[in-house]
Amino acid sequence: MVDDLAARFEHTVASEARIEPRDWMPDGYRRTLIRQIAQHAHSEIIGMQPEGNWISRAPSLRRKAILLAKVQDEAGHGLYLYAATETLGADRGELTEKLIDGKQKYSSIFNYPTLTFADMGVIGWLVDGAAICNQVPLCRTSYGPYARAMIRICKEESFHQRQGYELLMTMMRGTQAQRDMVQDAVDRWWWPSLMMFGPPDEESSNTEQSMAWRIKRNTNDELRQKYVDMSMPQAAKLGVTFPDPELKWNPERGHHDFGQPDWEEFWQVVGGHGPCNSQRVAHRRKAHEDGAWVREAAAAHAAKARRSQEGVA
Amino acid sequence: MSTSWPLWEVFVRGKRGLNHVHVGSLHAPDAEMAVRNARDVYTRRNEGVSIWVVPAEAITASSPDEKDPFFEPSGDKVYRHPTFYAIPEDVPHL
Numbered sequence: 024m025v026d027d028l029a030a031r032f033e034h035t036v037a038s039e040a041r042i043e044p045r046d047w048m049p050d051g052y053r054r055t056l057i058r059q060i061a062q063h064a065h066s067e068i069i070g071m072q073p074e075g076n077w078i079s080r081a082p083s084l085r086r087k088a089i090l091l092a093k094v095q096d097e098a099g100h101g102l103y104l105y106a107a108t109e110t111l112g113a114d115r116g117e118l119t120e121k122l123i124d125g126k127q128k129y130s131s132i133f134n135y136p137t138l139t140f141a142d143m144g145v146i147g148w149l150v151d152g153a154a155i156c157n158q159v160p161l162c163r164t165s166y167g168p169y170a171r172a173m174i175r176i177c178k179e180e181s182f183h184q185r186q187g188y189e190l191l192m193t194m195m196r197g198t199q200a201q202r203d204m205v206q207d208a209v210d211r212w213w214w215p216s217l218m219m220f221g222p223p224d225e226e227s228s229n230t231e232q233s234m235a236w237r238i239k240r241n242t243n244d245e246l247r248q249k250y251v252d253m254s255m256p257q258a259a260k261l262g263v264t265f266p267d268p269e270l271k272w273n274p275e276r277g278h279h280d281f282g283q284p285d286w287e288e289f290w291q292v293v294g295g296h297g298p299c300n301s302q303r304v305a306h307r308r309k310a311h312e313d314g315a316w317v318r319e320a321a322a323a324h325a326a327k328a329r330r331s332q333e334g335v336a
Numbered sequence: 337m338s339t340s341w342p343l344w345e346v347f348v349r350g351k352r353g354l355n356h357v358h359v360g361s362l363h364a365p366d367a368e369m370a371v372r373n374a375r376d377v378y379t380r381r382n383e384g385v386s387i388w389v390v391p392a393e394a395i396t397a398s399s400p401d402e403k404d405p406f407f408e409p410s411g412d413k414v415y416r417h418p419t420f421y422a423i424p425e426d427v428p429h430l
């Protein structure tokens with residue numbers, strides 16, 4: 024019987040059809056998906072903090088409105104993804120507990136500080152850009168609710184990247200000090216952005232099985248290469264450089280050659296020792312705990328309204 | 337610690353003339369809050385003109401294991417599809 028179900032699952036995946044919540048699936052597939060989607064959801068939610076940091080100090084009402092809308096989108100992305108994990112039997116409350124207890128991870132990029140307003144532009148351009156590179160192939164991931172969440176997210180991400188690039192173009196037309204600020208932000212965010220694709224393929228333990236299940240559609244190194252190739256002309260047009268002396272076009276490969284990020288630093292940050300790890304998690308914990316009375320009051324209000332409705336009927 | 341609000345399934349009518357389509361789910365304490373939250377989560381860019389929320393537990397679904405027999409009645413009624421009928425090509429507007 025299980026063989027039958029397994030065969031049907033394999034066939035569905037192999038034929039590029041989607042697995043849906045009520046279908047039979049291997050335990051490992053379910054576990055891998057819950058871990059990956061939860062980690063992704065946590066990243067969206069924690070990712071609100073570095074930018075939220077600048078909402079009250081945005082230089083104009085226009086920039087403030089844009090930044091607010093972007094941060095609100097990231098909250099929405101987190102919710103789409105938590106909803107997808109729940110179709111697999113996960114509990115959103117539990118996932119939040121795991122995040123604030125440090126038992127589940129989020130993207131290491133959000134453990135870096137946002138020092139100037141130029142960081143708002145560079146995050147939109149490079150960080151959301153890397154996220155898009157990662158996420159576009161996930162619109163074809165084998166689990167239906169995850170793929171559908173990714174389609175919604177990708178539609179919204181394009182606004183995120185474009186507002187960032189536009190912000191940087193504006194600053195580059197400004198004073199020398201503003202141009203320097205942009206270059207400084209690019210220098211700080213370039214390597215962490217490359218790390219967003221995860222460790223090199225030979226060190227990535229989960230890739231092979233995830234590719235076989237068509238959860239993942241490209242390897243880390245493939246996506247990283249694509250990202251570098253896409254970013255180069257954008258940097259040239261903007262008038263900034265990336266802090267990598269090895270970065271150059273290789274006509275034989277038809278791709279850019281580039282240096283490796285400091286993987287030692289990557290593992291340090293993943294392990295909880297980045298510049299902002301404890302601050303990010305503490306902030307999320309505080310927001311969650313401070314909101315407890317609201318959740319309880321709303322539930323009490325709903326219960327009371329139900330009771331009085333039943334009383335009347 | 338995790339006082340869990342009930343789960344609601346959200347359906348959005350994209351524009352007049354279309355059906356409500358399932359777009360996802362969310363937690364909310366009651367129907368009114370579910371509609372408000374659905375507006376903020378699923379229609380930030382004019383994706384809809386009308387929202388339905390349904391308690392997830394109120395939905396009865398066919399099970400995938402029954403799939404074949406359950407959907408069979410439509411499988412053997414090909415005459416329900418317009419392509420079942422051969423019409424000469426020179427008959428317009430049909």
Ligand SMILES: [Fe+2]
Pocket residue numbers: 067096097100176180
């Ligand atoms: Fe996002």
Ligand SMILES: [Fe+2]
Pocket residue numbers: 097151154180183
């Ligand atoms: Fe984004």
